[in-house]
Amino acid sequence: MYSPGNPIAVVYDDHLLFAESFSAVLERLKLFKSVHIFVDNEHAYLQFLVKHFDEPIYLFLDYYLPEKNALTLINETRRINKKAKIIVVSSISTPTIISHILTYNPNGFLSKSSGVDIVIECVRSIGQDKPYICPQIKAIMDAKLSLADEIPFTARELEMLHYFAQGLSIIETANKTHLSKHTVVAHRRKMMTKARVNSITELLAYARSKELL
Incomplete structure (x- = not known):
């Protein structure tokens, strides 16, 4: 059950159906004070961050957005809100791209095929200051990259x-x-x-x- 001290959750994804479905899951878990959706609206999102600059925020961020990927938002989020926790949520299955994302040191990495139990485990792990990578992403990373594929x-x-x-x-x-x-x-x-x-x-x-x- 959430309390006034719980963090705010933000779902940032360009697919409205996924964003609404995932935010509904987060709301049912009652781990967050509130849940907010941003569907590829960087300006509105950054304004939200400025408004809540001193509150703990869990950002559930998709990797792919129209015309770009969203990794630059990780640096902007951390610059504005020092308490922000970043969880990448994606359907990526390519080791090279996963390695690329991990260079940004997200607090969590979830596959979009993860179940609710994995989401709960991720949030609790991050709450204990432990980074979390879901089993699906770990399985992909177990296939070692060749030297030629290293970034x-x-x-x-x-x-x-x-x-x-x-x-x-x-x-x-x-x-x-x-x-x-x-x-x-x-x-x-x-x-x-x-x-x-x-x-x-x-x-x-x-x-x-x-x-x-």
């Missing part, structure tokens, strides 16, 4: 890649990441060296070939 970029570099893929300039990326333009340039140069490419176009093509975008 050479840091979490910060992966974040920048997504901004570059959206067509943002060096200055715009610097503003988004709260870094100087010189630091962004240095990161981009390092990424190109790691990928053994000579242009931003080739870098983005490399990232897409590794399913990082």
Whole structure:
């Protein structure tokens, strides 16, 4: 049974039917003070975060959103709300993408095929400050990635890649990441060296070939 001290739950997904169904499950569990839905509306979500910046929030976040993935929201969420817990909820079955997501250090990782018992186990584990990965995702990760499939970029570099893929300039990326333009340039140069490419176009093509975008 929830109490006034319980966290707020947020479901962020671009599929309204899933978001409403999953939020109904969370409400029935009575583990949260309230449950809120955002269907691919980043501006409204960030406004909500600012309003509740000092309250514990559990964000249940889908990976795929139209035109992008939602991982950049992890950094924005943590920047605005230091008490936020991030749980990725996805139907992903590709080890490379799962490894990519894990570089962002989510507090939890759930498959959309998980049952209610797994959701409860995840929430309770995170409540005890223990990260949680559901059995389905663990099973996928048990298939070791070959050296060629390992991801050479840091979490910060992966974040920048997504901004570059959206067509943002060096200055715009610097503003988004709260870094100087010189630091962004240095990161981009390092990424190109790691990928053994000579242009931003080739870098983005490399990232897409590794399913990082």
